[in-house]
Amino acid sequence: MIRTIQVKLHNLSNYKQNLLDNLFQNYTKAYYEMLNYAKENLDVIEKDYKLKNGSYKGETIAKFFKGTEIHKKYNLEPLGDSLKKDVGCSIASYLELKQANADVSFPETNKDRINVLYEKINELLNEISFNTSLSKEQCHNLEQEIKNLYRKINNINKYRPISFARYDFNRDACLLYNPKKNSYYAKLYVFNKITSKEHVKLYKQKSIKHKDDIKLYYLPTLEIYKENRSIAYIIVPLAFGKWHERFLKQARKRKMKFCAMKLIKRGEDFYLDIPLNEDIETRAEKKKRYEEQNKNGEVLRKIKKKKKEFKNKLGIDLGITNIATIAVLDKDNNLLFSKQFNGNEYKEKFEIFVKKLAIMQMHGSSKYPRDKKYISGILHRVANEIIDLSKKYEAQIYLEDLNIDKSHERIKSTKKFENLPNKLVKRVVKNINRWAYGQMYRILVEKCEREGLPKLIRLNPRYTSENCSRCGHNEKVVSKGERVNRESQERFVCKNCGLQINADVNAAINIATKYSKVVSFKSKEVNGYKVINHELFDFKGIGKDNIEALNDFINKLREYKKEYDKIPFEIRKSDKKLRGQYKILKDVDREDYENYYNVED
Structure with a gap:
């Protein structure tokens, strides 16, 4: 289950404010330019990037933009992957809706949407000014409609949200933590190689001295943050409430996992969407963590829990x-x-x-x-x-x-x-x-x-x-x-x-x-004797009745199992016939084998 918390970028300097404003403008322009490019080649995308099950995915459609350099035109090299995925997801959802026979048109830009609303406003203003037959009530209603349309225009976000492709310490975006002050920071990689050098020259950020009271740690590994300005990034403080802090604490304790984040502009403020996955830690991750915690490097004993078996x-x-x-x-x-x-x-x-x-x-x-x-x-x-x-x-x-x-x-x-x-x-x-x-x-x-x-x-x-x-x-x-x-x-x-x-x-x-553990064998009568066989084995069980024939077949299975155990595991795993034999041989040594094998005439 994924929960998303939204936090505010707090106490930004004028430099960072202008930097993020330019970033949103460039990202929005690049997004719509790539969208128009995809619209021109929509037939190619529909044919070549369709999955085998008939659906579409943003990740596969993102490969269509592999050779394009639209993101470089707007100095968005660090956000190239996320931009392609963002456009790919929009096209994938459009094609899925189109395939489901829904009445849907290709995604429009926010500017087009605003222009449509302004056209409606002009129509209503012309009707009020030139139509003399309107009553006072009708004029009042039209004025209210115009006000509502202006409210819609103000609510439309002019800038596209910036999606980071991954949560990573050395690229895209991640979070930092100061335990002394109990404060959180976002580390955002938003520069390309050229702007990175300009940033280092023009904006000399105060280096963080590693004192006890201002040490920063990466989340969730709690590795110490070390400043590296070869590739420039910005670090911004985050503001949030107690409800948000509760989930960040769980992520710090590794009970929840950070996912790729999203940067949003609303008015003059900037917000960061942080998805948290309540993912259960895998065995490999647990083993790694135990080995790191163990100073002598000894692997800790695994305590196996008995699984419930329901009848x-x-x-x-x-x-x-x-x-x-x-x-x-x-x-x-x-x-x-x-x-x-x-x-x-x-x-x-x-x-x-x-x-x-x-x-x-x-x-x-x-x-x-x-x-x-x-x-x-x-x-x-x-x-x-x-x-x-x-x-x-x-x-x-x-x-x-x-x-x-x-x-x-x-x-x-x-x-x-x-x-x-x-x-x-x-x-x-x-x-x-x-x-x-x-x-x-x-x-x-x-x-x-x-x-x-x-x-x-x-x-x-x-x-x-x-x-x-x-x-x-x-x-x-x-x-x-x-x-x-x-x-x-x-x-x-x-x-x-x-x-x-x-x-x-x-x-x-x-x-x-x-689904049943019972294995069925076929029985035939030959010259007054019952004969049991199975397509996976070359031998047969013979007896006067089904019980005697089954016992004879089980004894032969036990003898064969000794030879079967000598076969290397890799060969048994790769061979289809040997895998099928294992399902029958695994219960042959049980005392109550009658419950696992059945004879059909």
């Missing part, structure tokens, strides 16, 4: 009509609980969000409407309830692994939609592009880690919506597509056993039962 299962079927449908099963696959989370509220709010985003995008704004937080809040509420049910029933969570190409061409080419009219296909594409599968998965993974639950398992969703959850019958496969078990979007009726159940609940049950 029950919780399957999740994600969809468009219903955000999520869950089914909780016990170890014998008996249904304990099921629930559907309706997606109507999500759809309505997302529709409003897309319309507002299209308007803001048209006016060149880099911000998102506030509705985005409400939409993610809906997903968080659903995820919280799923986590609570997992704790209550002690159930392992299983989720379908979906990787969908959301482009119009890909969906139109599938058998299900190839004969449908374009209007209907466009509606399907629009709904799929607004589907929050990826976001829902990330939220659940994060919450499982935070609550100490077992790792979420993703499964191949093939046939989960078509197979019967009671008998496993698939009418579509048997009848070769002529008949199906799923009669409608909601109703599932099995043609084999007659089970009638909600289609989404049936899919959730199949997802929960699809």
